[in-house]
Amino acid sequence: MTETTQQRGPWWKHAVGYQIYPRSFADGNGDGVGDLPGIIGRLDHLADLGIGFIWLSPVYASPQRDNGYDISDYQAIHPEYGTLNDFETLVEEARARGIGIVMDLVVNHSSDEHAWFRAAAASREGPEHEYYIWRDGRPGGLPPTDRMAIFGGPAWTYVEAVDRWYLHTFSPGQPDLNWMNPGLRAEIFAMMNWWIERGIAGFRMDVIDLIGKDVDRDLFDEGPYIWDHLAEMAKATFHGRDLVTIGESWAVSRESIMRYIGEDGALDMMFHFDHVKLGWDTRFHKFKLREVTPLMLKREFIAWQTTLREEGWDALFLSNHDLPRQVSRYGDPGAHRVTSAKALATMLHMMRGTPFVYQGEEIGMTNFRASGIDQLRDVEVHGQYDQFMKAGLSHEEFMAGVNLNGRDNARTPMQWDDSEGAGFTSADPWLGLNPNHTELNVAADRRDPEGVFEYYRKLIALRGAHPVIAEGGFQAHLENHPAIFAFTRGHRAQRLSVMVNLTGEEQTFTVPDAMAGSGNCLISTHAPRRGLQGEITMAPWEAFALLR
Ligand code: TEU
Ligand code: CA
Secondary structure, X not given: OOOOOOOXXXXXXXXXXXXXXXXXXXXXXXXXXXXXXXXXXXXXXXXHHOOOEEEEOOOEEOOOOOOOOOOOEEEEEOHHHOOHHHHHHHHHHHHHOOOEEEEEEOOOEOOOOOHHHHHHHHOOOOHHHHHEOEEOOEOOOEOOOOOEOOOOOEOEEEEHHHOEEEEOOOOOOOOEEOOOOHHHHHHHHHHHHHHHOOOOOEEEEOOHHHHHOEHHHOEOOOOOOHHHHHHHHHHHOOOOOOOEEEEEOOOOOOOOHHHHHOOOOOOOEEEOOXXXXXXXXXXXXXXXXXXXXXXXXXXXXXXXXXXXXXXOOOEEOOOOOOOOOHHHHOOOOOOOHHHHHHHHHHHHHOOOOEEEEEOOHHHOOOOOOOOOHHHOOOHHHHHHHHHXXXXXXXXXXXXXXXXXXXXXXXXXXXXOOOOOOXXXXXXXXXXXXXXXXXXXXXXXXXXXXXXXXXXXXXHHHHHHXXXXXXXXXXXXXXXXXXXXXXXXXXXXXXXXXXXEEOOOOOEEEEOOHHHOEEOEEEEEOOOOOOEEOOEEEEOOXXXXXEEO
């Protein structure tokens, strides 16, 4: 969207993405729920930031049991969010600011309130029955298999009218679609083309590897049919069009990534989660965490950057609507909140790939502290609570896990100003505001020339100004250093040296030869450095990038 004549390759290699979680971004009509007019009213904030496209979390018609990741009509806008007309205005107004709209494609499952599912659950006879995955139960009223749903309970629910069980990988309100059915595939592709005709810039594809599953062989993650389904989808829809496609997969690995995004792959980049899953427990996974050291984190990034340094392309992120706030998870939400937010941003935006900013990250928003699950709305938390209690986790442990790693941390409303509704709403917000909005908000941060927003704005502008940031390779240095993440990016005669102190302690170390020399400091959290030589000391959470 920001193409100039000097830039090489597709526009999305030079753009930064910004994720909007519509329910929590901006409420235009004062009912406590974010909406499309609210987003339109805040587009200038995003244009100032310099982003190239918005990834819009689902805005389709939905009973909202998983905040829109449960779709009841793929070709309608959720009434609380506005109308198709509002959507078209959003596309136009965004385009006028050089910003594209990337839609969230949620096609592993629909809502149980989708007309297809209503028909499918009413009778075995109609074509819609085959759009979902039905199996007979086992004797004794048992479900077809012992598989558990990601949001708690069995992954199968019985429907009397058809005397069969349907599969739902997530909640019972999210029945899995049957991708083995050609009729279903044709419906999905037609729907995608309908959105493409509305001028969108691409798709973010929710849990896309799951559409390749083979249920009877119990192959779910990155199932055997994924490659055929993606190839067919590309051909029928986005292939040959100037769109960006970003897959989301909790299963993609460094071994499999090129099958999605390589020469014969269908997609442009993948959200992958090795760095996110670091420290997760095998039994209570995200709600019981082991410590993640800076060394663990940087090793994961180095491994992926090295895999993708020549042919591949990375989707770079630390935060999204399913994850805790990055300053709380990897930085220091207390004394070093602002500096650690900048350090993490420097690390992310200077690596090779397309960086994504999650709403609120650009002002360093932090986690929310809940005392009980009644303050939370997430289907995952409510679905898993009883199960985890039964399995032996205490209430206190569960709440500690949720406050550290739960999804509502990132879903509290956007903090625009210090007013009662944080500038998000004039009503009661659908999910409680973080009380720190009185100090931590867009208005206050943007007034501060040393604020987080101004730093992000600079970082994003650098990508447009220096080809090495988008086009350069990647080489790690000081690989075993426990605190300093150091790497160089090289492009033609240009060399970019990036150093980030991922801790709240001062670090003294010797600059590796490959990074030594004088340079032009493009950005830094502290006083700009003119060169790197011999022994240096980096301040807590100091970060900088030097161009030679
Ligand atoms: O997330 C994929 C997903 O698997 C996560 O829900 C993840 O498993 C969970 O956070 C780990 O505890 C996508 C969407 O991003 C998420 O919001 C949806 O709830 C989910 O798919 C179902 O559509
Ligand atoms: Ca509203």
